[in-house]
Amino acid sequence: MEATTPLRxxxxxxxxxxxxxxxxxxxxxxxxxxxxxxxIYCALHPAMPTLSKTTVYNTLRxxxxxxxxIQLTIDERNVCFDADTTPHAHFLCTRCGxxxxxxxxxxxxxxxxxxxxxxxxxxxxxxxxxxxARCASQGQADC
Amino acid sequence: MEATTPLRxxxxxxxxxxxxxxxxxxxxxxxxxxxxxxxIYCALHPAMPTLSKTTVYNTLRxxxxxxxxIQLTIDERNVCFDADTTPHAHFLCTRCGxxxxxxxxxxxxxxxxxxxxxxxxxxxxxxxxxxxARCASQGQADC
DNA sequence: GTGCTTGCAAATCGTTTGCAATAGC
DNA sequence: GCTATTGCAAACGATTTGCAAGCAC
Numbered sequence: 001m002e003a004t005t006p007l008r009x010x011x012x013x014x015x016x017x018x019x020x021x022x023x024x025x026x027x028x029x030x031x032x033x034x035x036x037x038x039x040i041y042c043a044l045h046p047a048m049p050t051l052s053k054t055t056v057y058n059t060l061r062x063x064x065x066x067x068x069x070i071q072l073t074i075d076e077r078n079v080c081f082d083a084d085t086t087p088h089a090h091f092l093c094t095r096c097g098x099x100x101x102x103x104x105x106x107x108x109x110x111x112x113x114x115x116x117x118x119x120x121x122x123x124x125x126x127x128x129x130x131x132x133a134r135c136a137s138q139g140q141a142d143c
Numbered sequence: 144m145e146a147t148t149p150l151r152x153x154x155x156x157x158x159x160x161x162x163x164x165x166x167x168x169x170x171x172x173x174x175x176x177x178x179x180x181x182x183i184y185c186a187l188h189p190a191m192p193t194l195s196k197t198t199v200y201n202t203l204r205x206x207x208x209x210x211x212x213i214q215l216t217i218d219e220r221n222v223c224f225d226a227d228t229t230p231h232a233h234f235l236c237t238r239c240g241x242x243x244x245x246x247x248x249x250x251x252x253x254x255x256x257x258x259x260x261x262x263x264x265x266x267x268x269x270x271x272x273x274x275x276a277r278c279a280s281q282g283q284a285d286c
Numbered sequence: 287g288t289g290c291t292t293g294c295a296a297a298t299c300g301t302t303t304g305c306a307a308t309a310g311c
Numbered sequence: 312g313c314t315a316t317t318g319c320a321a322a323c324g325a326t327t328t329g330c331a332a333g334c335a336c
Contacts, residue, residue, distance in 0.1 A: 016290085016291090018291070018292085018334090020291085020292075021291095036325090037325080037326080038324095038325075050292085050293075051292090051293085052292065052293040052294065053293090053294095053326090054292075054293060054294075054326095054327085054328090055291080055292055055293065057325095057326065057327075058291080058292080071219070073216045073217060073218070073219045073270075074216060075216075076214070076216045076222050076301095077324090077325085078324090078325060078326090079219050079325085079326090089255070089256040091258065091262060091264075094265070100259075100262075102256045102257060102258060102259070103256065103257045104255060104256050104257070105254070105255060105256065105257060106255065111248070112232070112247060112248060112249065112255060112269060113232040113245045113246065113247050113248065113269060113271070114245060114246045114247070114248060115234065115245060115271065116243075116245070116276060117276070118275075118276025118279055118280065119234060119243075119271075119273060119274070119275055119276050119279070120273045120274045120279055121234075121271050121272070121273040122237070122272055122273040122274070123271070123272040123273070124269070124270065124271045124272075125268075125269070125270045125271075126255060126256060126267070126268070126269050126270075127216075127267065127268045127269075127270065128256070128258065128262075128264050128266070128267045128268075129264070129265055129266040129267075130262060130263045130264040130265040130266070131262070131263045131265070132261075132262055133259060133260070133261025133262050136261055136262070136263055137261065159315085159316090161309090161310095161315095161316070161317085163316085163317075164316095179300085180300080180301080181299095181300075193317085193318075194317090194318085195317065195318040195319065196301090196318090196319095197301095197302085197303090197317075197318060197319075198316080198317055198318065200300095200301065200302075201316080201317080219326095220299090220300080220326095221299090221300060221301090222300085222301090
């Protein structure tokens, strides 16, 4: 299901490839850690010194619009991105800030809620917040 | 279930009342439209000219921490707030920007996903995005 | 060469912070 | 009087915008 390349992932979603777009997509596909635009920029910039943050933002918006990535608003501080567009939930650890993928029992999210007639759903998301296993085991006071 | 007063809603959640806190809580309880901090400030400021935006932010953070309100990160532009803390989902219309409440079929959200062992969930949210009935019926090109 | 893409710098805007003034017990 | 709360102004930081230069077909 994930046996595709950055290039194919772009073209299959109708995104014209460029060196910058390939780099962003490749980073997203290799780092399923839900990076923010800034993280992606900082990671790619050393190897691609002419890359600008604007281009990273432009590319991420384009990928989201074309369905090649999804944008997560789970962290109120900044939007982050995920190249895995299959249905799954996300868990934000409020101690370490990491976002974890969580499998769903039922992949038809719309069935969870009573969406009123006439409403057309285009995206859906399930977000959890709490303390992850690693942070909990390190037994902080507040954990 | 909603037959309480702003004052009681504060004290029941361990929040010491003040004129400003009461005003914010009252606004939230009377306007279940998921306002942002700025909307609340702009709405209250005319009648309470000394109210500062800082206090609105402080109060909203306090209410959220104490469980007297929930904060929604459905709109990536700004956080918004809801005094209805009972389990329900939210639908953001991407045309008009309105956030709608959506009842859930199953109120135990945690059962929807396979949270790994050791993870402790503190908050959960289901967000939908799309086009609401009103915007859809106004038949815009992109709708 | 026409149109899309990139990148820099500046602007924008939601939110937070530092700190002094104020209010409530 | 002591502590918590408020409010102003400034800082901050993520994201967007304007626009000129570059690239591709």
